[in-house]
Amino acid sequence: MIIVYTPAGEEPEQYDARSLKVSEASIVQRTIDQKWGEVKQGLAEDDLDAMRAIVWVLKKRTNPSLRFAEVDPGVDEMVTRFDREEATNYVTNVVASLTADGDATKEDVARVLQNLPDVCIDAEHAEALLAKMTAEDPKAPAPEQPEQSSEEPSPTPTLESPESNTSGSSLTS
Template identity: 30%
Template sequence: MIITHLQEDGTAERWSTDDLSAIEAADIEKAMGDVPWRGIEMRLQAQDATALRAVVWAFRRRTEPDLDFATFDIPGWRRRIRARLERAEIDEALNNVMREALAKSEDSTIDVLTPHLRKLAEDPDDVDAALDDLGKGHLTRRHRDSGD
């Protein structure tokens, strides 16, 4: 997941949760009350303030090792910080849904998931690219918009 933090001066810091070390991920889990990483990912997708703050805190500790989570704050967090899906996460979600859809011979499950993925994607075009890669190009936004 990509975490973007808009600084007060207008510049943006961006981090990928894929760049966290195992120790940093464990520190985030512990800081959040022993929430397993999968739960943290779900909370990041939901734009949960504590999960977002915890990830930024972990990256900031690389340069400020004594930074305390209990007092670390991000004023105006709703407008300044967000989490978005990376292409690999989109691929994983669509692959999981694709297996389920193939078992049922239907595309409706993918139809339900794609708007959600586009909303959370760092680059919404990655969703169409992932659908193309899965052989489901007929479900892409551009295909539907063209009326084919």
């Protein structure tokens, strides 16, 4: 999940929650008194405490003396968005669920996923996924995730790691 924090009158800042290290996730857990699973679920529901704590911890990478009380966004200044991989996984899961009974049509898929671009950091990628899924038989294999150009700037102000921060056995990203 990407947290988009837009301070009043300023440019949006993006924070990739998946870039957290275990030690940082532990700090988030202790700060808001929630287990990591609850924090991740909170992100899916735009939980203000979860978003605030993650933004704070990620900001501490460049400002180690930053105190939690100093990161106090307005309630409408933060939202979460799917990254490209999460959007692709979501579409794959929705299509699998809809086609499990064999009665889903392209129109059913389009209707269920119509708001996907609104909850994705890359709306164009989401629209391309939707176009592909509504152009094909919904029972067809899931779409491949397009490669991100190496020329494209990172969407987050945090350090990126070349490998995934989740284990292969993780149920969610």
